Amino acid sequence: MPEPLLEVKDLRVHFPTEDGIVKAVDGVSFAIQPGETLGVVGESGSGKSVSFLTVMGLINRKSAIVEGEVLFQGQDLLNVPKEELQAIRGNKIGMIFQDPMTSLHPFYKVGDQIAETILAHEDISKKEAGARAVDMLKRVGIPRPDERARQYPHEFSGGMRQRAMIAMALSLNPDLLIADEPTTALDVTVQAQILDLIDRLQSEFNTAVALITHDLGVVAEHCDYIQVMYAGRLVEVGTADDIYYRPMMPYTWGLLKSIPLLTAQEDRLHPIRGLPPSLIHVPEGCPFNPRCPYVFDRCHVEVPQLLPVDGFHAAACHLSLDDRKRIVQEEVLQRT
Numbered sequence: 001m002p003e004p005l006l007e008v009k010d011l012r013v014h015f016p017t018e019d020g021i022v023k024a025v026d027g028v029s030f031a032i033q034p035g036e037t038l039g040v041v042g043e044s045g046s047g048k049s050v051s052f053l054t055v056m057g058l059i060n061r062k063s064a065i066v067e068g069e070v071l072f073q074g075q076d077l078l079n080v081p082k083e084e085l086q087a088i089r090g091n092k093i094g095m096i097f098q099d100p101m102t103s104l105h106p107f108y109k110v111g112d113q114i115a116e117t118i119l120a121h122e123d124i125s126k127k128e129a130g131a132r133a134v135d136m137l138k139r140v141g142i143p144r145p146d147e148r149a150r151q152y153p154h155e156f157s158g159g160m161r162q163r164a165m166i167a168m169a170l171s172l173n174p175d176l177l178i179a180d181e182p183t184t185a186l187d188v189t190v191q192a193q194i195l196d197l198i199d200r201l202q203s204e205f206n207t208a209v210a211l212i213t214h215d216l217g218v219v220a221e222h223c224d225y226i227q228v229m230y231a232g233r234l235v236e237v238g239t240a241d242d243i244y245y246r247p248m249m250p251y252t253w254g255l256l257k258s259i260p261l262l263t264a265q266e267d268r269l270h271p272i273r274g275l276p277p278s279l280i281h282v283p284e285g286c287p288f289n290p291r292c293p294y295v296f297d298r299c300h301v302e303v304p305q306l307l308p309v310d311g312f313h314a315a316a317c318h319l320s321l322d323d324r325k326r327i328v329q330e331e332v333l334q335r336t
Helices: 048-055 082-088 110-121 126-139 145-149 158-170 188-205 240-245 250-257 321-335
Strands: 006-017 020-032 037-041 065-072 093-096 176-180 208-213 225-230 233-239 307-310 313-315
Touching (some): 006 048, 020 048, 020 065, 037 048, 048 176, 048 208, 093 158, 110 145, 110 158, 176 188, 225 240, 233 250, 250 321
Parallel strands (some): 037 208, 093 176, 176 208
Antiparallel strands (some): 006 065, 225 233, 307 313
């Protein structure tokens, strides 16, 4: 295997509060290779965004306890000086945030904001940066880019604002693009367009992508590998085929069964029962045990380890592998 572009080792991000310690990320390890797409899936509060905000250096270290290693091109980002991290952020690692309306400044023209990003990292003239901004708007499929570059964010539709954010994130040709819920609040047609756009630009720029989402249905055709997070931990990792056709963890089964299907013969959805746990009071043993229909005694006392299933595929569950394979065939794949 080549050297990973990004390698995260035993990352822990805890927030001390008056009520206790919020264990937002609790021992997460993963790697992303150059040009690869990693899907990160889980409900709100599972630790997806916090993990990658930590990679970006956007977690306030004064209010959070951060432990572990975040190796980007062999360099630990948790220990680099602030000025050096700022040079890496945007230049080598780009990020698309969840809400483009709040990420774009309402008082400045869209083209000027993209140009400002370029000027912050490259020694070129304002005219050259402005021309680059227009070119990036064109490349992300925004019509009349010269005219649109002179407009304000409120004059863009939701899909166009998201395209503008992608243009800004890719304007410096980063090695890694982190897309945090890039299709939130967009209709399904625009969602597909945005994901296809990220795929096309990834191929064009040879950029590695981390695609963060709560919806397993979104990442089906766009990711080489998928990792499923729950309560600040990884509970299953594998190729897209592993996760969709050979899932081996009950939480992943619940996510798959909760996706509405056009071919379904029934009207009812199948949500995961209950709510995600408090990250201050994580249940003893397996954190998913209060919601798991297959829970048994061991699940209440012992935290399951992320153990290999086959190849890159690994899952954290106390059920025997034979039982899980049987359940997948008899219950999960019948629904999905």
